[in-house]
Amino acid sequence: MPHLPEHLLAGYRNFMNGRYLTESGRYRELAREGQAPETMIVACCDSRSAPEAIFDAGPGELFVLRNVGNLVPPYEPDGEFHSTSAALEFAVQSLKVKNIVVMGHGRCGGIRAALDTNSAPLSPGDFIGKWMSLIAPAAETVSASTFMTATERQTALERISIRYSLANLRTFPCVSILEGKGRLSLHGAWFDISTGELWVMNKDTGDFERPVLE
């Protein structure tokens, strides 16, 4: 007997009777033609910051990579297991996406963990600790700022980590070459869960600003 939590089965029923019904032609076309999304989103695993919901995206529109803290590690072709780099490689080299958006969000638990270095690992493997140590230098700098409140430090590191990931994206030769040719553009965004506000990074200044919506 198939076994899945009831709320997932209920959601799937709604999907088949709703969205799939109205978009079945699109799904069939995507199955036939393959996917060709123009945009890759690097987002956090956080259940409150789903890119498809925030950008109202249909099937085939967004190639989404989610990991803890929406981090992109630096380019390291060392034969280890690099899931984020694998997704990036596929998006850029095979799908030939035109945009990559690194989207952080408010109240990020991963970022909070990076700031709170005194807390015990969640398991002996301390996978989160190791992963978030990517931004340890930035976290130490932000933590040292005694004039900031805890909330301000959290928001600051959430936004710094987006700039950090964008800088790491450019350490991948395929990304920097295509960006140099004008065939790929990189973007930063930060989503405020409590208000629904999306702040977009200004390419020239690195500041996060509210876009003017029509």
Ligand SMILES: [Zn+2]
């Ligand atoms: Zn998060």
